[in-house]
Amino acid sequence: MRITTRFFYALFAVSLCAAACSSDGGADADARTNGDTAGEVVLAEPDVSEAADAPNQTFGDATDCPTLTLATHDSFAYSDGLFESFTEATCIEVEQVAAGDAGQMVSAAILTQGNPTADVMFGVDNAFLQRALDADLFSRHRSPLLDTVDSALQLDDQNRVTPIDFGDVCVNYWIDALPGDAPTSLDDLIDPVNADQFVTENPETSSPGFAFLLATIARYGDGWEDYWQALVDNGVTVTAGWEDAYYGEFVAGGGERSMVTSYASSPPAEVLFANPPVDSPPTGVLFDSCFRQIEFAGVLTGTEHPLAAGELIDFMLSAEFQQDIPLNMFVYPANGDTELPQTFVDFGALADEPLILDPAVIEANREAWTDRWVEIVLG
Amino acid sequence: MPAVFVAVLFIYPVVTLLARGLTVDAGRLGEVITTGRFQRVMWFTTWQALASTALTAVVAMPMTWAVANRRFGGRGLVRVLVTIPFVLPTVVVAGAFTALVDRFGLDSGAFRLRHTVWIVLLAHVFFNVAVVVRTVGGHWSQLPRAPEEAARVLGAGQWQAFRHATLPRLAPAILSALSIVFLFTFTSFAVVLILGGPRRATIETEIYRWAVTRGDIATAAALSVVQIAAVVALVLANIALTRRLASGTGTLDDRAVACTTGRARAAVATAIGVPGVLLALPVLVLVERSFRSGGNWSVANYSGLRERVRVLPLSAVDAVINSLLFGVVAAAIAMIVGGLGSIVVVHGRRSLSRVLDVALLLPLGTSAVTLGFGILISLDRGILDLRSSWWIVPLTQALIGVPFVVRAVVPVLRAIDPATREAAATLGASPMRVRREIDLRVGGRALVTGTGFAFAISLGEFGATSFVGRDPDHLTVPLAIARLLGTPGELLRGQAMALAVILMVVTAIVVLAGERLQPGAGSVL
Numbered sequence: 001m002r003i004t005t006r007f008f009y010a011l012f013a014v015s016l017c018a019a020a021c022s023s024d025g026g027a028d029a030d031a032r033t034n035g036d037t038a039g040e041v042v043l044a045e046p047d048v049s050e051a052a053d054a055p056n057q058t059f060g061d062a063t064d065c066p067t068l069t070l071a072t073h074d075s076f077a078y079s080d081g082l083f084e085s086f087t088e089a090t091c092i093e094v095e096q097v098a099a100g101d102a103g104q105m106v107s108a109a110i111l112t113q114g115n116p117t118a119d120v121m122f123g124v125d126n127a128f129l130q131r132a133l134d135a136d137l138f139s140r141h142r143s144p145l146l147d148t149v150d151s152a153l154q155l156d157d158q159n160r161v162t163p164i165d166f167g168d169v170c171v172n173y174w175i176d177a178l179p180g181d182a183p184t185s186l187d188d189l190i191d192p193v194n195a196d197q198f199v200t201e202n203p204e205t206s207s208p209g210f211a212f213l214l215a216t217i218a219r220y221g222d223g224w225e226d227y228w229q230a231l232v233d234n235g236v237t238v239t240a241g242w243e244d245a246y247y248g249e250f251v252a253g254g255g256e257r258s259m260v261t262s263y264a265s266s267p268p269a270e271v272l273f274a275n276p277p278v279d280s281p282p283t284g285v286l287f288d289s290c291f292r293q294i295e296f297a298g299v300l301t302g303t304e305h306p307l308a309a310g311e312l313i314d315f316m317l318s319a320e321f322q323q324d325i326p327l328n329m330f331v332y333p334a335n336g337d338t339e340l341p342q343t344f345v346d347f348g349a350l351a352d353e354p355l356i357l358d359p360a361v362i363e364a365n366r367e368a369w370t371d372r373w374v375e376i377v378l379g
Numbered sequence: 380m381p382a383v384f385v386a387v388l389f390i391y392p393v394v395t396l397l398a399r400g401l402t403v404d405a406g407r408l409g410e411v412i413t414t415g416r417f418q419r420v421m422w423f424t425t426w427q428a429l430a431s432t433a434l435t436a437v438v439a440m441p442m443t444w445a446v447a448n449r450r451f452g453g454r455g456l457v458r459v460l461v462t463i464p465f466v467l468p469t470v471v472v473a474g475a476f477t478a479l480v481d482r483f484g485l486d487s488g489a490f491r492l493r494h495t496v497w498i499v500l501l502a503h504v505f506f507n508v509a510v511v512v513r514t515v516g517g518h519w520s521q522l523p524r525a526p527e528e529a530a531r532v533l534g535a536g537q538w539q540a541f542r543h544a545t546l547p548r549l550a551p552a553i554l555s556a557l558s559i560v561f562l563f564t565f566t567s568f569a570v571v572l573i574l575g576g577p578r579r580a581t582i583e584t585e586i587y588r589w590a591v592t593r594g595d596i597a598t599a600a601a602l603s604v605v606q607i608a609a610v611v612a613l614v615l616a617n618i619a620l621t622r623r624l625a626s627g628t629g630t631l632d633d634r635a636v637a638c639t640t641g642r643a644r645a646a647v648a649t650a651i652g653v654p655g656v657l658l659a660l661p662v663l664v665l666v667e668r669s670f671r672s673g674g675n676w677s678v679a680n681y682s683g684l685r686e687r688v689r690v691l692p693l694s695a696v697d698a699v700i701n702s703l704l705f706g707v708v709a710a711a712i713a714m715i716v717g718g719l720g721s722i723v724v725v726h727g728r729r730s731l732s733r734v735l736d737v738a739l740l741l742p743l744g745t746s747a748v749t750l751g752f753g754i755l756i757s758l759d760r761g762i763l764d765l766r767s768s769w770w771i772v773p774l775t776q777a778l779i780g781v782p783f784v785v786r787a788v789v790p791v792l793r794a795i796d797p798a799t800r801e802a803a804a805t806l807g808a809s810p811m812r813v814r815r816e817i818d819l820r821v822g823g824r825a826l827v828t829g830t831g832f833a834f835a836i837s838l839g840e841f842g843a844t845s846f847v848g849r850d851p852d853h854l855t856v857p858l859a860i861a862r863l864l865g866t867p868g869e870l871l872r873g874q875a876m877a878l879a880v881i882l883m884v885v886t887a888i889v890v891l892a893g894e895r896l897q898p899g900a901g902s903v904l
Contacts, residue, residue: 099848110594239576247864
């Protein structure tokens with residue numbers, strides 16, 4: 001049954017491309033030469049005429065314009081009228097619903113798998129990706145614009161999800177409050193000079209907190225436990241979430257600690273939303289600590305409008321949507337052809353070699369790692 | 380009607396979720412409750428809730444006494460102002476508490492408060508004093524004073540008179556209010572996470588951890604079963620105790636007396652002022668912060684909210700309107716369901732009365748995760764597919780608001796002297812008329828009190844609604860504050876504080892207006 005369902009969605013994906021990419025006939029062929037698994041080629045091969053058995057998708061026909069629901073996490077933000085040009089071009093209406101943080105959204109989607117509350121989901125990141133894929137949340141869709149995306153961001157070779165944006169979770173420091181030199185490596189955090197300076201978030205309740213734990217595992221391998229023991233010995237403190245770390249313990253909110261787990265894009269936000277205005281950010285980024293977070297969008301299994309949903313994903317990778325991302329969500333656009341705003345160019349450098357782990361490895365070890373982390377850090 | 384409301388919006392979703400979880404792995408229940416971690420969590424959850432409840436009672440009773448027994452300027456205002464903590468987002472309150480701790484040097488040496496159980500208890504008191512002051516105070520002010528006067532004439536001291544003449548008649552209302560406080564703190568989530576620090580966990584935070592972070596619904600459901608069982612047991616015990624206590628007879632009149640002597644005025648000032656400081660300080664810190672902009676005093680944070688801030692999908696004004704709209708609708712639903720429910724509990728058939736008494740209270744003691752996820756997987760077909768409807772938000776909020784209405788109204792209705800009803804019936808009033816004339820008039824005040832809470836619950840965005848998908852155009856103030864605090868930048872933080880203050884002021888105005896509309900309000904305000 002599951003295979004049949006998948007099979008039909010694969011057909012939908014193909015027929016969508018036939019409909020939507022008519023101006024770009026090469027896209028379909030690209031899907032087969034661009035590192036996709038042999039499995040998909042086989043699935044996508046059968047006679048397209050079978051697609052006629054599928055529910056009627058009279059697409060582009062003004063008499064039948066579907067309204068799509070786009071489920072996102074609460075942090076999704078965009079400029080006014082962003083979806084209007086999409087609606088004009090395709091006649092597809094878009095309604096957005098915010099469904100909690102990424103963890104809540106994915107857990108809820110798994111519970112409603114097959115009878116989703118939305119057609120497209122945006123915001124599942126590499127920390128939760130494998131769980132979503134294992135639960136068959138998404139149907140395949142290969143966007144013709146995927147070629148503009150760095151292959152390092154494409155984590156699902158079956159194209160069930162499409163990378164939309166990315167950013168780095170990194171240790172930030174308050175330049176004027178450092179006890180010594182600015183830290184340049186993860187090892188500096190366990191230097192006695194920086195005793196009692198670092199605050200991070202609980203990996204079990206915070207997404208940046210979990211990303212930082214993953215960063216240490218990616219860097220030190222099995223030695224991550226010793227590293228955390230050293231962090232504990234050096235006076236690390238832990239909060240439940242980003243807000244109480246950044247605005248509670250960190251200097252930014254009147255706290256006493258000069259280093260905090262935040263994002264590579266926090267310094268540009270500190271400039272953009274400074275009060276009084278400043279020329280350069282009061283914070284800096286420890287690039288050696290950066291863990292790459294990639295956010296994906298996917299067509300939810302069970303949607304009544306798989307073709308239109310695919311179109312929406314294509315739009316999310318288009319220049320118009322991608323240019324809107326940085327200053328609204330403080331992450332980087334996945335489409336490599338996108339021009340970055342000046343604040344990002346000036347202050348928002350990304351790590352050259354970010355730390356990253358395979359989503360399958362993350363999902364397989366999440367419980368063991370966090371249990372062990374609790375033993376070491378919270379005792 | 381109240382039974383259908385609870386059955387569809389609460390029992391059906393929760394049972395569906397628990398069934399789903401336990402079908403995955405029925406053995407989890409047995410495994411879970413035998414682990415050491417679970418037993419520690421259960422123990423901590425229970426004792427911190429009991430301690431928070433007791434402490435709330437201690438802090439709130441003097442204030443309750445003053446509000447119920449003395450007329451003084453601003454008496455009505457006190458009843459309204461204590462409600463404010465209810466609507467403040469925990470992350471904002473936590474920030475204010477932390478700032479206070481820093482300012483008074485309570486974070487060093489023996490007085491280290493941060494990440495201790497003490498600050499959790501303090502925060503619970505901060506949030507819950509209103510429940511006691513408003514529900515018990517309302518009942519108390521309507522108690523006839525003759526028994527106390529008789530006791531005093533017979534030579535009893537003030538304390539003895541209170542102990543033997545007042546307390547027994549007040550006990551049902553106190554137990555009723557404290558049961559709310561207990562459930563509230565038993566399911567405490569954000570306060571424990573943020574103020575308690577990473578080492579403390581309640582059964583509520585554990586359910587979240589298993590359901591959301593680890594995606595293990597079987598374990599979350601097992602924990603949820605234990606939580607609900609514990610809550611049912613406690614509610615039943617509370618109800619049994621309340622019913623055993625013969626409640627005194629209340630009337631419509633406000634019996635409070637004016638302060639005639641300087642000593643009486645001083646007593647009122649102390650009774651209000653001492654606990655008042657605890658409630659006011661964190662609020663004042665917020666107000667102060669909202670007027671600080673770029674290191675100066677200014678209203679820039681407020682004026683900045685007139686335009687749409689980049690990280691928000693709509694303007695702050697729209698968020699306030701959304702909050703008010705949800706709040707009024709949720710409060711209206713809670714008032715109708717809670718009011719009718721109270722009548723059934725007091726006058727209905729014994730079995731129905733018992734069941735409804737528990738069922739209407741239960742949503743308050745049930746995990747937001749269980750309820751939120753339950754709604755997603757159960758209300759998903761046909762006309763019941765409310766998942767993406769505008770109504771699901773106020774309906775869910777009303778579910779949490781109903782217990783406040785019922786717990787405020789039931790003790791008052793029970794206290795109506797049966798002789799009054801019989802007299803009315805003898806005089807030829809139909810049963811409907813008796814109910815309308817007597818129950819509604821006597822219970823009206825309590826109904827407004829409870830509805831005020833339901834409104835505040837909605838404005839504070841408690842619990843389960845965060846699991847239901849929300850149209851960003853319906854963003855409310857607490858969610859907007861969370862967004863503003865979710866991006867670095869002093870500008871956004873200042874605006875978040877200003878928005879929190881606006882939320883407080885709006886709440887106070889609406890609750891005050893609501894109380895002025897109530898029958899017999901003139902004598903109270």
